[in-house]
Amino acid sequence: MSATIQTKTKLPGFISLLLVIALGFSLAKLMWLVLTPAPKIGTFTSSDAGNLITPQTQINYGKRIADQHIFGEVKVKPVAAPVTKQTTTKKAVVAPTKLNLKLHGIVAYKSKEGFALISAANGPQKVYGKGEKIQEGVTVSDIFPEKVVLDNRGKTEELLLPVNKASTKSRRQTSSVPLPGSETQKKPKRSPIAAPNSTPPDLTQLRQDIITNPTKLMDIVRPSPAIVDGQFIGFRIRPGKQRKMFNQLNFRSNDIITEVNGIVLDDQNKGAMVLNELSQASSISVKVKRGSQEILIDHAF
Numbered sequence: 001m002s003a004t005i006q007t008k009t010k011l012p013g014f015i016s017l018l019l020v021i022a023l024g025f026s027l028a029k030l031m032w033l034v035l036t037p038a039p040k041i042g043t044f045t046s047s048d049a050g051n052l053i054t055p056q057t058q059i060n061y062g063k064r065i066a067d068q069h070i071f072g073e074v075k076v077k078p079v080a081a082p083v084t085k086q087t088t089t090k091k092a093v094v095a096p097t098k099l100n101l102k103l104h105g106i107v108a109y110k111s112k113e114g115f116a117l118i119s120a121a122n123g124p125q126k127v128y129g130k131g132e133k134i135q136e137g138v139t140v141s142d143i144f145p146e147k148v149v150l151d152n153r154g155k156t157e158e159l160l161l162p163v164n165k166a167s168t169k170s171r172r173q174t175s176s177v178p179l180p181g182s183e184t185q186k187k188p189k190r191s192p193i194a195a196p197n198s199t200p201p202d203l204t205q206l207r208q209d210i211i212t213n214p215t216k217l218m219d220i221v222r223p224s225p226a227i228v229d230g231q232f233i234g235f236r237i238r239p240g241k242q243r244k245m246f247n248q249l250n251f252r253s254n255d256i257i258t259e260v261n262g263i264v265l266d267d268q269n270k271g272a273m274v275l276n277e278l279s280q281a282s283s284i285s286v287k288v289k290r291g292s293q294e295i296l297i298d299h300a301f
Helices: 002-035 046-051 061-067 203-212 214-219 243-248 268-278
Strands: 101-108 114-120 126-129 133-135 138-143 147-152 155-160 221-228 231-239 255-260 283-290 293-300
Touching: 101 147, 101 155, 101 268, 114 133, 114 138, 114 268, 126 138, 203 214, 203 268, 214 221, 231 243, 255 268
Parallel strands: none
Antiparallel strands: 101 114, 114 126, 133 138, 138 147, 147 155, 221 231, 231 255, 255 283, 283 293
16 A cells, blocks of 8 residues: 555656656757758759750660561562553544435645535535534534544544546536537637726635635625536526625626636536635636626636
8 A cells, every 4th residue: 555655656756757858859859940041942954954864765675686687688579560551442433424414525725624515415505614513413523635524423424525427537627518508619708807896805815714614605606506408507696695795706696607717617516626726726717607608707816
């Protein structure tokens, strides 16, 4: 009992000692924090960037070993590009047309452009140029001295010039056979160069206009076949819309043109030959039958 009492009396003193020691330690730490100066924080400069440790790139040892070609190098041969064979397309065979068309004449020029006299279904002759429509679905594709190439609804066909014995003769044959109704061949009279009280026409420009567009000839003269005793003897002419030009050329209504620059018009198909002659000649000499007389009309281009 007495021992327990002694222990209780000594315990407060021991605890007090521990508290004094802990308090002293805390005061010492506080004094250290107060009296010790704070460390200086330096600013980061660009010169310090070099001192930074950059991460080292990983070396690909597998690629290095492969590049040494320890087991030999495999050489790949270049593969040549496949050669494409050029196929030559064969020209399609142009078949003669079965259309009811007749080619009466062709006027072809050095520029490879010309005109063709074509009649459809035994109708009147008309002048057609390249690209013009003859009838529905049929146009002129090309014109050559001996044929006309047609586009018949997408099919290429050709219209050939008929072989005529009369047209195979020399185109400069002279008229040695007297005209029907005349007993003897008389020398034709020569018409004056210009008609009285008229201004000579510009034939150079007129010829160029007719070569460019032969239909303009129809504005001056309107030809029709002249038949005597069942025989074709030439073209009977009448004035067209340009009556003044008709008179300036010394023509008269109902004149019958029988010859142009030596080409005897004894066949209707020779009309194209006359146009072709006019495109190349430097002058024109027209023989006409006027009533019972034959007259020569000369003009220079």
